Amino acid sequence: MITHPASSRHCAVEFQALPSRIGQVRHIVSTQLRYWGLDPLIDAAALGVTELLANVHRHTGPDKHCTVELVLLWDRLTVSVRDHDPRLPRLRPKTSLGTSGRGLALVAALSSSWGARVQRGGSGKVVWFTLPAPPTAGAGPQAEAPPTAATAGAVGPDSEQLPA
Numbered sequence: 001m002i003t004h005p006a007s008s009r010h011c012a013v014e015f016q017a018l019p020s021r022i023g024q025v026r027h028i029v030s031t032q033l034r035y036w037g038l039d040p041l042i043d044a045a046a047l048g049v050t051e052l053l054a055n056v057h058r059h060t061g062p063d064k065h066c067t068v069e070l071v072l073l074w075d076r077l078t079v080s081v082r083d084h085d086p087r088l089p090r091l092r093p094k095t096s097l098g099t100s101g102r103g104l105a106l107v108a109a110l111s112s113s114w115g116a117r118v119q120r121g122g123s124g125k126v127v128w129f130t131l132p133a134p135p136t137a138g139a140g141p142q143a144e145a146p147p148t149a150a151t152a153g154a155v156g157p158d159s160e161q162l163p164a
Contacts (some may be wrong), residue, residue: 010070010072011070012067013028015066017057017060017065019162025053025068026116028068029042030045041131041133043063048079048104048106048111052107053081054103055127059085060085067081068081072133075135077132078129078130082126084123085124086118087125088116091108107129113129114129
């Protein structure tokens with residue numbers, strides 16, 4: 001499900017964090033940022049969300065359902081991933097021989113800030129990062145329409161677009 005509340009710079013996508021879906025979510029994130037006039041942030045946001053979704057796929061239990069959320073507030077873009085596993089991620093020590101475990105370090109390096117918190121009631125967690133937005137960010141819609149379930153490809157069997 002993709003939502004676009006009309007009164008804010010907010011976009012949320014719910015889906016199963018399966019490898020076949022991560023590319024679709026990257027496309028949605030890129031299209032939404034282009035619509036908001038945030039082209040300079042596309043690569044960093046797409047890379048960061050890919051790393052967070054890979055962690056959901058790799059480390060959560062059988063429930064891979066998650067929500068990716070983009071929020072643009074004045075001078076920053078916040079990208080967050082919410083899932084149903086309450087275990088918080090942690091940075092691993094750097095090793096030259098490790099073949100995994102670099103995702104959060106990469107997110108930390110490309111972002112202004114990042115963090116994780118358990119959701120109220122312990123029903124899951126939110127992992128987020130922020131990117132500085134250019135001064136003209138969100139000044140108005142670009143020529144391209146925002147992503148919808150129809151234009152970005154449905155991200156789940158029961159996906160639907162909610163009215164803006």
